[in-house]
Every structure is written in structure tokens, then in C-alpha cells.
Amino acid sequence: MKKIILLFGFLSTVLIFSSFSSAPKQPKTVVIDFGHGGDDQGAQINDISENEILLALQEEIRKESRTMTTQIVFLRKKDKFMSLEKRVKKINDINPNLLLSLHLSLSENPNDNGITGFVSTDNPFYEESHKNAIRLTYNLSQKVLNDKGVKDADLYLLKNVKCPAVTLELGYLSNEKDRNYITSKVGQAELAKQICEMVR
Ligand SMILES: [Zn+2]
Numbered sequence: 037m038k039k040i041i042l043l044f045g046f047l048s049t050v051l052i053f054s055s056f057s058s059a060p061k062q063p064k065t066v067v068i069d070f071g072h073g074g075d076d077q078g079a080q081i082n083d084i085s086e087n088e089i090l091l092a093l094q095e096e097i098r099k100e101s102r103t104m105t106t107q108i109v110f111l112r113k114k115d116k117f118m119s120l121e122k123r124v125k126k127i128n129d130i131n132p133n134l135l136l137s138l139h140l141s142l143s144e145n146p147n148d149n150g151i152t153g154f155v156s157t158d159n160p161f162y163e164e165s166h167k168n169a170i171r172l173t174y175n176l177s178q179k180v181l182n183d184k185g186v187k188d189a190d191l192y193l194l195k196n197v198k199c200p201a202v203t204l205e206l207g208y209l210s211n212e213k214d215r216n217y218i219t220s221k222v223g224q225a226e227l228a229k230q231i232c233e234m235v236r
Pocket residue numbers: 071072078079086138139140
């Protein structure tokens with residue numbers, strides 16, 4: 037009898053440990069992809085480009101994430117263009133708990149404004165991606181930007197990575213209120229703080 041109990045104890049220990057090994061790796065890793073770079077400046081209006089705002093935001097997130105236990109990995113370290121294929125390969129090599137791809141919107145209608153989240157139904161972690169996207173757009177829209185909600189999108193990056201993935205468009209360059217906020221130091225610092233808070 038004692039032997040059986042011992043064997044049972046041993047087996048349940050093995051089971052507990054094996055279930056731990058399939059759990060998400062610790063510490064948590066989040067990849068942040070800043071869109072465009074180099075010759076690709078993304079959306080542009082007057083003399084402001086999407087790329088330069090994203091670079092400024094990257095700097096704020098870098099400062100904000102210094103004390104976090106969650107590992108934040110920036111996909112591109114320098115202001116260099118990186119193809120979508122290369123981005124996907126790098127993300128899948130890292131195998132993070134979440135991919136966050138950051139962009140800005142541009143519209144012909146200057147009244148269009150707010151934050152939009154995008155997810156792909158082809159992503160293997162669609163449900164988790166969607167939950168994260170709702171949480172992110174909601175929390176990031178608490179200060180100035182409106183919450184435009186979450187949409188399904190056929191985006192190459194989102195459907196080819198093998199991890200939960202969200203693209204966020206953090207306001208419209210073509211809308212005055214959004215533009216004033218996302219080009220300001222205060223706005224960028226607030227967004228960086230919220231993003232770090234959300235992925236911690
Ligand atoms: Zn973009």
C-alpha cells in the first residue's frame with residue numbers, strides 16, 4: 037500500500053511539473069513592433085510623420101519599462117526599415133506572450149479620430165488577441181483619445197505570428213485634437229505609461 041501511495045505521489049509530482057513546463061515562460065515577454073522606419077515614414081501630414089511619432093513613443097516606453105519585470109523587446113532597435121517577413125520571423129523566434137504592433141491612422145475626413153485595435157481571425161490566438169485589444173483600446177482612451185473599438189483585419193503580421201497579436205492605431209494624424217495629443221511630450225508619456233501598465 038505504501039508503495040502505491042509513494043508511486044501516486046511521484047506521478048502527481050511529475051504531472052505538476054510537466055504542467056508547469058507548458059505554462060507561458062517566465063518572466064513574461066512582450067514584443068513591441070513600431071511600424072515603418074527608415075525611408076518608409078508611414079502616414080504623413082504637413083511636416084509630421086507617423087514614423088517620428090512612433091520613435092518618440094518608443095523612447096518613452098523604453099524609459100517607462102526599465103523597472104518592469106515583464107521583458108519588453110523592441111522589434112527594431114534603430115530607425116531602419118524592416119520587411120514584414122523579417123518582422124514575423126523575428127517575432128516567432130522570440131515567441132512572446134504578446135505582440136503589440138503600433139501605428140497611427142490617417143483619414144481624408146478630419147473629424148475621424150480615436151484609437152482602433154486590430155486582430156486577425158487567422159491568428160491561432162484570436163480570442164486572447166481580441167481580449168487584449170479590447171482592454172488596450174479601452175484603457176488607452178481614458179485621457180484624450182476616443183475608443184473606436186476593435187476590428188478584424190487581414191493584416192500580414194497579425195495572421196502570420198504564432199502568438200497573441202494586436203495592432204493598435206493610436207489616433208489620427210489628420211485630426212487636430214488627436215494630432216496635438218500624440219505629438220506632445222505629455223501625450224506620448226501618458227500613452228507609454230498606459231501601454232506598460234497594460235502589458236505588465
Ligand atoms: Zn502605419
